[in-house]
Amino acid sequence: MNAGIMTEHVDAVVIGAGPAGMAAATLLAERGAHTVLLDEQAAPGGQIYRGIEQANPALRALLGPDYAHGAALAERLRASGAEYRPGSAVWNVTSERYVWVIRNGAVTSLQTEVLLLATGAMERPVPIPGWTLPGVMAAGAVQILLKTASLHPDSIVLAGSGPLLYLLSAQLLAAGTTILALLDTTARRNELAALRHLPGPGGWGLLAKGLKLKAELRAAGVQTWRRVTDLRIEGKNAAEAIHFTAAGHKQRIETTLIALHEGVIPAQQITRALGCAHQWSETQRCFRPVLDAWGNTSLPGILVAGDAAGIAGARAAAPAGRLAAAEALHQLGRLTPAVRDELAAADRRSHAKHLKARAFLDALYAPPVAILRPADDVVVCRCEEVTAGQLRSVARQGCQGPNQAKSFLRAGMGPCQGRLCGPVVSEILADSLGRSVQETGYYRIRPPLKPVTVGELAGADTDDPA
């Protein structure tokens, strides 16, 4: 690509320092592989254990034992010998396993024998009227402010469904936030569907945690509305109120801060850019890379572990990272198949254990159709301000899929490069065209995956003597 760039050759590159990436890089390095762990954040932990090393004891106690669990993973990573490079933005990756990074304004490149992607999850976009207004945030964003900056909202309305929403509510109560209302969008039919997937005894722990959280919120007297529909945010230059329907009545609550959440989906920007095969999951309502039991993608030497492989939760991510790392060590010629299998046995059991309640959770917190395929006036592509109605209109004019929607409407061509609108665009076009989402497909993702300036690219040339 650029003759002036020095390419560093290593055994393994792991992208993402959440639970899967920390566990994978740790095992690889402990077993002697020259391993580089790249992560965009300033410290290890990913989103789930964000700020885990610097959180003071009071904050750690407030965030709870599930958060504190990440400390041991970070500690072991630091001791492992893996080269951890925080503040690294990966802006290009190729199927020949070249990885291009911007770090501290400088462009560097690596070539690796095995590439392990542990890029985790992102919150599912929640396109409702008014969701682009300042003061409307993803629930995870509010939690990140608490984890990394000890910031808690003075008052807030939380709306949506899923484990994170209830956990965040309990954490905010403990921090002293006034929760004006919790608007639960879980539909009755979800509860009925979930009953068919009630986990066996091995999955009860997670369910008990959920019930305990909800009991805490009731005990605190949090105003909770159930079976909420028709969410809409009012505001001119920022959020001023939230409207909804519950118990057969239209309601309005004044608030300047709203957290929305409808679950999480795999971050697919890098697996898409690489051209890995993906499969639509009807139960998780998202695309996932096609993987074998070790995390191998359709491309040689490229593996995926953790929530980027499909949503399995934080506790399943670390064992998944080690499974993929064991396979990577085998591919590097450092483990025979027999030793790999033996090394992986405990992690396979642990991984399966943490998946026991998954089918139940997937059914219970299946996202409402109103956010999967929003009404015509709702902005879907936040960057280019393209509405659901415009997408339906170009589908009627013959637009055959997400990539044509780019040229018709510029949907997905703004700074976020389709990260937030991609899932919704695929759903809307599939519905309009009368096809499956699998057939409709997803945006083709091209580098640069992160903004890189001409100056930074030019800077990459500096070791050229000319």
Next chain:
Amino acid sequence: MHSTRADSNFSRLPDPRPELHFSFEGRRLPAHDGDSVAAALLANGCGPFRATAVSASPRAPWCMMGICFDCLVEIDGTANRQACLVPVADGMRIRRQHGARTL
């Protein structure tokens, strides 16, 4: 409890990390060492971070994890920086971003 500006939606829990100062639109404001630029701006109630290139509509962070790009600001003269990914530093000069960046 360390209070933040009245027009912020957020308050700070007791936070032992050292204080530093940055500027936003020329105003000198406090932050804690380890805050992201986005967290520092939200703590101070700085209002919208940017205006969109399409309709100049106001935006502030949605995701705080590098996905949404609605926190783009100008930092020390460089436009198009993701405020949620850049740690705030003493003396940093931050400005709102209006419309598309210029290269």
